[in-house]
Amino acid sequence: MIKSIIKNLPKWVNSYGIEGDVVISSRIRIARNIDNFKFPTKASIDEKKSIIDKITDTFKNFNFISNFNLTGYNLLDLSDLERNSLVEMHILSPHFIIDPYNKYFFINEDGNMSIMINEEDHLRIQYLKEGFNINDAIIFIYKFTDELEKYLDFSYQKDFGYITSCPTNLGTGLRISLLCHLPFLSYSGKIRELISNSLKLSITFRGSFGEGTNPVSSLYQISNSTTLGKSEENILNMILKFGKEIIRIERKERENIMDKYRSEILDKIGRSVGIIKYSKKIDFDEANEILSWIRIGALEKVLNIPINVINQLIFKIRPNLMKIEFNTINDEEIDALRSNYLQTALGGLI
Amino acid sequence: MICDICKKREADIYITEFINSEKKTLHICDICASKLGIKGILKELNIPFDENILKKLLELMPGIVEEEKKEKVCSTCNTKFVDFEKSGFFGCPDCYKTFKDELRPILLNLHGNVKHIGKKKGEKFTLDTTFENEIKRLRRELEYAIEEERYEDAAKIRDKINELIKNDKINN
Numbered sequence: 478m479i480k481s482i483i484k485n486l487p488k489w490v491n492s493y494g495i496e497g498d499v500v501i502s503s504r505i506r507i508a509r510n511i512d513n514f515k516f517p518t519k520a521s522i523d524e525k526k527s528i529i530d531k532i533t534d535t536f537k538n539f540n541f542i543s544n545f546n547l548t549g550y551n552l553l554d555l556s557d558l559e560r561n562s563l564v565e566m567h568i569l570s571p572h573f574i575i576d577p578y579n580k581y582f583f584i585n586e587d588g589n590m591s592i593m594i595n596e597e598d599h600l601r602i603q604y605l606k607e608g609f610n611i612n613d614a615i616i617f618i619y620k621f622t623d624e625l626e627k628y629l630d631f632s633y634q635k636d637f638g639y640i641t642s643c644p645t646n647l648g649t650g651l652r653i654s655l656l657c658h659l660p661f662l663s664y665s666g667k668i669r670e671l672i673s674n675s676l677k678l679s680i681t682f683r684g685s686f687g688e689g690t691n692p693v694s695s696l697y698q699i700s701n702s703t704t705l706g707k708s709e710e711n712i713l714n715m716i717l718k719f720g721k722e723i724i725r726i727e728r729k730e731r732e733n734i735m736d737k738y739r740s741e742i743l744d745k746i747g748r749s750v751g752i753i754k755y756s757k758k759i760d761f762d763e764a765n766e767i768l769s770w771i772r773i774g775a776l777e778k779v780l781n782i783p784i785n786v787i788n789q790l791i792f793k794i795r796p797n798l799m800k801i802e803f804n805t806i807n808d809e810e811i812d813a814l815r816s817n818y819l820q821t822a823l824g825g826l827i
Numbered sequence: 828m829i830c831d832i833c834k835k836r837e838a839d840i841y842i843t844e845f846i847n848s849e850k851k852t853l854h855i856c857d858i859c860a861s862k863l864g865i866k867g868i869l870k871e872l873n874i875p876f877d878e879n880i881l882k883k884l885l886e887l888m889p890g891i892v893e894e895e896k897k898e899k900v901c902s903t904c905n906t907k908f909v910d911f912e913k914s915g916f917f918g919c920p921d922c923y924k925t926f927k928d929e930l931r932p933i934l935l936n937l938h939g940n941v942k943h944i945g946k947k948k949g950e951k952f953t954l955d956t957t958f959e960n961e962i963k964r965l966r967r968e969l970e971y972a973i974e975e976e977r978y979e980d981a982a983k984i985r986d987k988i989n990e991l992i993k994n995d996k997i998n999n
Contacts (some may be wrong), residue, residue, distance in 0.1 A: 512920060515904050519918035597916070612954065619952035631948060632920040638943025640920045644930065645937055649945040675891055678937070706940020710965065 478548045479555070479584065483562050483801055487588025487605065490566070490792050493785040494608015498776050499697075499724045501656045501788055504567065505614045506603040508641045508650035512632040515596040516642035523723040525579035525595050532594050533581065535628045545585055545621060547592070552580035553767065561797035567605065567656075570596060590621075597642050598650075600678065609720055611653055615713055638705065646707030653716045660695040660769050668697070671723075679703045680719055689801060695769045696791070699723065714725050746774035750827045753819045758812040764794040764819065771823075782826045790822060830856035832863065901925040916968050944971055962988060 484782040485491070489502050495600040497780045510516060514528055522742060533549060534543050542549070552560065552574065560577065563569040573596045583592040593601040602622055606614040638648040646652070676708060677681040681702040699719065735742060749770040752759065759767070772787045774780035791800060794815055800806055803814045831854045832964070838854035850926045855863070906918035908929055917923065923930065934941045944967065946952050965988045969982050972981035 484858055510920065515919045516917065517912070518916040519904050519906065615952075616954060623951045626949065632919070633948035634923060636942055637923055637944055638941060639948075641835075642916045644917075645915075647934070648938070648943045684890065703938040703940070705938040705943055707933060708945045710964070715955075787977075 478586065479550060479559065479563075482568075482584065482588040483559060483566070484642055486792055487566060487568065489589050489605045489607040490543060490789055491785060492607040493788070494606065494782070495723050496609035497607065497784060499657055499659070499727045500609040500720065501658055501710050501791075502567075502605050502607055503604060503611045504605045504652075504654045504656070505611065505618045506601060506652045506654075507618060508598040508639070508646045508652075509600040509602070509622065509625075509629075510632040510640055510642070511599050511629045514599065516597070517599060518597065518642050520712060522579060522677070528599050529579065529581045529594050531799070532600065532629070535625070536583065539628050540581075541621075541625065545590065547583040547585050549581060549583045549592075552577045552582065558610075558797050558800055562795075562801050565795040565798050566792060569593060570601070572596060573601075590618075598646070604710060609655065609724065610721070611655075611713060611717060613652070615709070619709075644680075644705075646704050649709050649712065651704055651709055652700055653712060654698050654700035654807050655696045655716065655720050655723075657699060657727075658695055658769070658772060659697050659727050659775055660784075661734050662727050662733055663695045665730055667726075669728065671726075675699070675719070676702075678719065679707075679715065696765075731776075742773065743779060745770045746777075746779055749774070750780070753823055753827060756816050759794075759816040760812050761794065761796055761815075761820065764815055765791070767819075768794070771827075782823065786822070787827075790819065793822075794819070803808070828854045829944055830854055832856070832859040842893065850983055899925060899929075942975065944968060961991060965991070 483518070494500070494502070511528060511531065513613060514520065515524055517525060517528070520528065536549070537545065541547060555563075555577075560569065560574040564571050564574060566588070566590045569582065570593065573582075573593050579595055581594040583594075584590065589600075589606065591605045592603075602618060602625075603616040604614050604621075634640060639650040641647050659668060662671065672682045679702050681700050684696070685697055699716070701707075701716055707715070713716055749767040752763070752767055753771075761805075768787060768791050771780060771782065772784065772791075775782045775784055775787055793802065796808075796811060799811050799815055799818065802818065803810070805811070805814070828838045828841070830836045833856060836856035836858060839857045840855045841852055842855070843850060843852040883970050898907070901918060901922045902925070903921040904918035906922050908926055911917055911922070911926065917926075919971055965984055968983055969984045970980070970986065972984055
């Protein structure tokens with residue numbers, strides 16, 4: 478199952494959602510810990526094993542596996558490439574795979590939902606949906622988490638709410654993030670002002686590729702920076718409001734820039750097509766840059782390529798996923814293989 | 828050393844003063860120190876109230892309190908406050924009880940808040956924006972605001988509740 482998800486990508490990557498021109502995906506993550514156990518950062522090997530047993534037993538005994546179509550994996554049973562590929566697809570966190578011992582995760586059949594055991598917290602439950610679709614995602618994830626709360630004694634204190642190993646997640650343990658493609662706000666430079674203003678609004682706005690790695694051009698992650706002292710609904714409404722505003726200003730900026738600098742933008746798109754058609758090597762950064770322009774071309778209907786195909790490529794060209802695709806671990810080969818891959822994937826379309 | 832004031836609890840603060848080369852030490856527990864305040868402590872030491880001494884004490888006291896924080900250990904998982912300061916992680920849920928006081932400024936800095944107002948354990952999350960639910964949610968927020976002496980916020984929340992009730996009456 479996991480091999481097929483790595484090969485075919487999760488459903489949210491393959492689909493084009495509401496307001497999908499700007500928002501690629503919506504992600505909800507909930508952190509929970511089981512009371513009377515040390516956090517994974519402090520727990521002994523035996524304690525970590527019993528946490529895994531406790532959670533997996535609950536999943537099995539109370540039909541979570543069958544009701545949510547989950548499959549469980551011991552992280553050690555996956556190859557290094559597979560683990561890193563799952564990070565590139567946002568299914569696992571970079572922190573989770575650093576030390577693969579005593580780690581376990583579940584994934585549902587379409588790859589949209591994943592549950593990490595013994596990450597920073599005992600449980601990290603996340604659900605991703607294509608496009609700007611937080612409401613659906615939050616209802617789905619709480620249906621799961623609230624049901625689970627009937628069987629697992631989650632650590633909770635009256636004043637602090639749900640207890641997490643790091644106080645940054647304390648309270649609701651809720652993080653809502655939007656993965657956005659903002660090429661026009663980046664092009665005009667207005668993105669810098671937005672990033673600095675977002676801090677005041679309890680919003681983290683950062684260049685994406687997940688957490689802590691190099692930003693991918695024009696891809697940004699927007700998420701709530703506070704989890705305590707706000708209700709789940711407050712956090713949801715805050716991200717909804719900010720998300721709507723981002724969609725509005727990115728579209729407005731697109732209109733302005735296409736109006737003023739149309740020929741420059743068309744030139745960039747044309748050059749990107751040229752690189753895909755005739756180059757022999759494309760490294761990761763260049764591929765991201767090119768795909769960002771190709772995506773603009775498709776949005777502007779200059780190119781006849783479905784947006785979800787471009788979204789798939791944004792993930793497929795990532796280093797570990799490329800290595801899996803071509804069954805190689807040779808770093809030097811990858812750039813040539815990437816160029817070849819893009820030519821084949823977009824061959825009939827450009 | 829037993830506290831010189833209450834003669835019951837273990838003393839946490841030692842204040843030594845040399846007056847005319849005579850050494851005088853006062854041993855005070857945390858609770859008595861906070862009850863007495865600085866003026867009270869000076870009175871106990873038989874030192875006339877003097878701004879310079881006050882300044883000196885103020886400089887001294889946070890240092891003492893700081894030292895104590897760092898030495899506090901969670902009895903469940905043996906995590907010290909310095910461990911948390913280094914790693915950013917606590918060891919177990921009980922750490923939140925052990926380091927409750929030390930956490931306050933940290934939580935204020937991170938979240939601008941120190942109290943959970945989200946869903947309680949056992950409650951189901953609903954995206955319910957009906958009138959009853961809004962009122963219930965606002966009343967809970969009002970309760971917290973009053974409890975935390977955020978009276979300006981409380982007034983705003985109260986106005987919002989009144990407005991909702993008024994609108995509901997008009998609509999019905």
